[in-house]
Amino acid sequence: MIWCSDCERDFDVGLLIEDGSCPACGVWLADPPKGGSVPWHFWVVLTGAVGYLGWRAIQGIIWAVS
Ligand SMILES: [Zn+2]
Incomplete structure (x- = not known):
């Protein structure tokens, strides 16, 4: 799980956008999973x-x- 401080909630890595950004606010959170x-x-x-x-x-x- 990756914490998004902007949304104040955590996301499963698989839920992140392709480039590793938060799906809700779009802020970059982590390196994208090796897809x-x-x-x-x-x-x-x-x-x-x-x-x-x-x-x-x-x-x-x-x-x-x-
Ligand atoms: Zn967010």
């Missing part, structure tokens, strides 16, 4: 999902033509 870089395990999951779906698609094509 630009995707964690490495995201790519592991994505690669696995794409690979699995691709394999299932190939199986479907094989099933359809046989």
Whole structure:
């Protein structure tokens, strides 16, 4: 949680505006959360999902033509 002294309340980091500003008054509060870089395990999951779906698609094509 990040405290905004202007609003006299605290905000969850996820509620802040993209540049890390207060969503209510717009004053800058903190560095924005790392939204630009995707964690490495995201790519592991994505690669696995794409690979699995691709394999299932190939199986479907094989099933359809046989
Ligand atoms: Zn504020």
